[in-house]
Amino acid sequence: MVIFAGISRSCVELIYDHIFNLNPVPFLKIQREGFLKTMDNLTGLFKEAAMAIKNSRTMIITAGAGAGVDSGLPDYRGDKGFWKAYPMYEKLGINYYDAANPVHFGDDPAFGWGFYAHRIDLYRRTLPHQGFGLLQEWIKHYGMDYFVVTSNVDGQFQKAGFPEKSIFEVHGSIHYLQCTVPCSYDIWENTEEIPVDLSTMRARKILRCPRCGAVSRPNVLMFGDFSWISNRSDRQRSSYHSFLKNCPSPMVVVEIGAGTVISTIRNMGESLGRTYKARLIRINPRDYRISPPHISIPCGALEGLTGIQNALWSTGTCGAGTF
DSSP: OOOOOSOOHHHHHHHHHHHHHHSOOHHHHHHHHHHHHHHHHHHHHHHHHHHHHHTOSEEEEEEOGGGGGGGTOOOOOHHHHHHHHOHHHHHHTOOHHHHTOTHHHHHOHHHHHHHHHHHHHHHHHOOOOHHHHHHHHHHHHTTOEEEEEESOOSOHHHHTTOOGGGEEETTEEEEEEEESSOSSSOOEEOOOOOOEETTTTEESSOOBOTTTOOBEEEEEOOTTOSOOOOHHHHHHHHHHHHHHHHOOSSEEEEEESOOSSSOHHHHHHHHHHHHSOOEEEEEOSSSOOOOTTSEEEOSOHHHHHHHHHHHHHHTTSSOTTOO
16 A cells, blocks of 8 residues: 655655656555545545634534544553453453443552553653644744633643633543542542553552542543542533634634544534534544534544645745744
C-alpha cells in the first residue's frame, strides 16, 4: 500500500508515475486514479469546511476518542483495539467494558486502580497534537465565541491551552477523584503518582478518601456506574447551556473523532444543527457520514484539521506560521 499525507496532488502523480515505470503492474494505475480522486474530493470538502468556519461567529468543538489518536492515545475501538493498547488484558480475557467497571474499586481496589492509574500516567505524558493549536488559531483569528464539548476524560483540551471555563466534559475527568462510597459530594484534583505492575495491571498504591478513608476513584462515568458524582460536569453543562443562550449566529460545529457505539457527542452536534441551524463538520476516518448541508470529511483528526487550515491559507484569511 502506498500512503501519502501532507503533499500536493502533483507530487503524488509524480511518485506514482515513477513507481509504475519501475514496476509496470496494472493495479498501480487503478490505485493512482482512485487515490487522486480521493485527494480531489477531500480538497473540495476542506474548502467547504473552511468557508463554513470563516463565515461563522460561534464555534462549538465536539470531540470523541478519535480526537486524541494523532497524539498517540488509543481509541479502544472494539476488543482488538483495546487489547492492542493493553495486551495484558487480552491474556486475562478482559475487554474495555470489564476494565472500566466501578465494581473493581470495591471488590479489588488494586485491580480497579491498575487500569485507571496507567491511563492517568499516559494522559499526563501525552502532548496534544497540532490540531488543537489550529482550532485555537481559527478562534483567535476570526474572533469567534466558542465552547468545547468532549466525552474524553483525558484533559487534553486543558493541556492544549483551552480554558477550563469553556470546556464541558460530559463523562467527567480522570484527573479528579471522588469517594467510592460516596461519603460526600466532594470532588478533588488528583496530583498523586500511582505505580502499576504492568504484568498484572495491579496498582501498587491505593488512593483513599481524605474525609472517610474509603477507597477513592476517578471522577469519571464508568460502565454500569451508579455512584459517579456528576456535580463538576453538571456545573460545566450549566455553563455550556448559558453560553448557547447568548452566543452569536451563525454557528459552526467541528466534530472530531466521535464514534457511533457511544453516540453522545454525535447526537449533541446533530442537535445543534437542528436547534441553532449550525453547520456541522464531521471529521472521522470511518463513521463520517452525515447529510447535507453538513460536511462529511473522511479522515483522521490531524489530517482533517490541517486540510482545513491549508484551505484557509489558500484564501489568504488565516496565514501560515502564526503559531
